[in-house]
Amino acid sequence: MSPLIEIEELRSEKGPIILIDARAGADARQRYDAGHLEGAQFADLDKDLALLPQDAANGGRHPLPPIENFAKKLGGWGITPDSHVVVYDDKAAAFGGARLWWMLRAIGHKKVQVLNGGLKAAVDAGLPLSTEPYAISAVAPYPVPANFAGTVDIEETGKAAKERHKMVIDVRETPRYLGQMEPIDLIAGHIPGAENLPYTLNLDEKGKYKSPEELEAAYTKLLGDVKPDDVIVHCGSGVTACHTLLGMEYAGIKGPKMYVGSWSEWSRRDLPIATDQK
Template structure:
């Protein structure tokens, strides 16, 4: 596969790709019931909570959506009929910000290159005439995927302790500005942000219609924000390590190196007695 393959695919290109024998389509929308009510024909469902995460009883240990082991993820891929040669496209109904970008990141993190996110999500595919189905799709041939470790860089809470206020590093919080400022917190226990983190909401990766900005537009935006810092000195987080992947996807779409993901994110930081910053008067 060429390294020039975009991490984003349009609905029109998806229609063409769907005829290829190595094509696998993944529905990453929340809730199996939504999938069973109707999905893009041929798509297999993956569940964020039970399959793309290893959720602990105490969210202070890794946050709300810790990663499973890479080997467990590879078992999931095999069960979905995905092998190292598969061309995989994933979609959700939140412009990639639900679990589609997380699944994309996990695939890239095991070294898989032929993985793309559907721009505009399920609605864009429906508008383009992609057929729908309410049948649970069968996997006729199991894949053979064997990996044992994540290849993309991740940061843990101890690293955040060390670098969050170091001017040589940049910690990016992609949550909505109201949550970052500490005005509201609809999910976690405490409002605010990691001291030293800057706020670049993931929604700013999209145009008013919900499609990703062009690679040129994204590159201009992030080159300005990153101020020349290398990817190894940049850490991206959100509430629980899911929507942060939307920004990692945007950076890849811009042709830039993928920085570190802080998987535990705010859900872990805010439960561990760490300092909390706000911008409230």
Template sequence: AAGGGRHPLPDFSVFIKTLGKLGIDSDSDVVIYDDKNGANAAARFWWMLKAVGQKNVRVLNGGLQFAETEDYPVESGDYSYPETNYTSQIEGWQLPQVDLDKVKSASENPDFLIVDVRESQRYQGITEPIDLVAGHIPNAENFPFSDNLDENGLFKSPEILNQNYKELFQNKKPENIIFHCGSGVTACHSLLALDYAGFEIPNLYVGSWSEWSRNEI
């Protein structure tokens, strides 16, 4: 079997050291943003920080584009914080994940819900611009991550997100819900939306379609 997708998680200890090099410690109040207008990269980093036990971590709604539109002060050039010796009380990723075998069994079990957050045309197999095989995991439902956003590229209100996801989940337990995308990045956008809407964070399938499609399931 071909293991892993296009964007696997780094080694846990390496990531902890990287946080220290970035000037982050376990008590830091971390605000993350990107310039993708949908907070994709920021959402993955948010998930990773939450998964190592970071308490105070937030994502700037709308990212750099929103900051510029709202006339936030913006500067150019490099900036770095003094390095820290990041210490973690845990020894591995703490947010729920599933592997290929678990997703296979879940796809055959009606008690589980697999959510594919890619755009509709990729889910339907009409187009596949990145991976070698088009289509979707059997019995996965499509809820594109873009549906988390309003027309201005901002997250919809927690109340609207809560209602939309309640309709999708149909009372399924968080431990029986699996989110995936192409490579484990944009799925975190939907997990961030769920957290924002007051849900318990369900499972992430990090390998996502890029791993599944490389294996004969």
């Protein structure tokens, strides 16, 4: 199953779908209440897809929730291992959309897709919006493994950034990577040795993912002879990194891991910081 689903495919889907609106921000619930895709349930990035509050120096700004909490939340949404889940947000999957996709994949769920182009593409295509909250019958907690798969910690990330046969990719905007600005975290810059490939480069001018061929060309140019299993992706807090991990899977590149703590953790640990263009 492709990690992305197009509007036309969503419209023509015959089987049951569990639709999740995963918009982010302090007013995300209000935006959902003001208009969401018909039949969509609401996922709160900060409460459902992360553990808050926390010490960002130990886990970053959006650490993963305890896996048993996530299992209960999935059950509350009516999700079982056989469910076909479709997720969207209003930032072309850059916030909660790709994060929930990645979390489900990290517990082994197979049938999960992100709506390509998100809410804007749906509205442009004439899909109806609703102001009514939607919930389906809850089921038992999802049978999760012991841990989320495909993650690495701060120590492994720091080591990988120094090794020639491994690669750490920072998907934040280039001015943040270069230390020219930092609107969220305390210190600007990047992990020494990390490469920069902004997640926005995954998208075309319409706010949809580029074709698998275009994405593969961009990723393989950067990776060179580094194997996908030796790639670590991070961002500011482990959210937009999922956008690139989704793009990589869409391009057929499987195996890269995520450093969840990301820059929000690294920059608070009195570790080396670079501001040069690698």
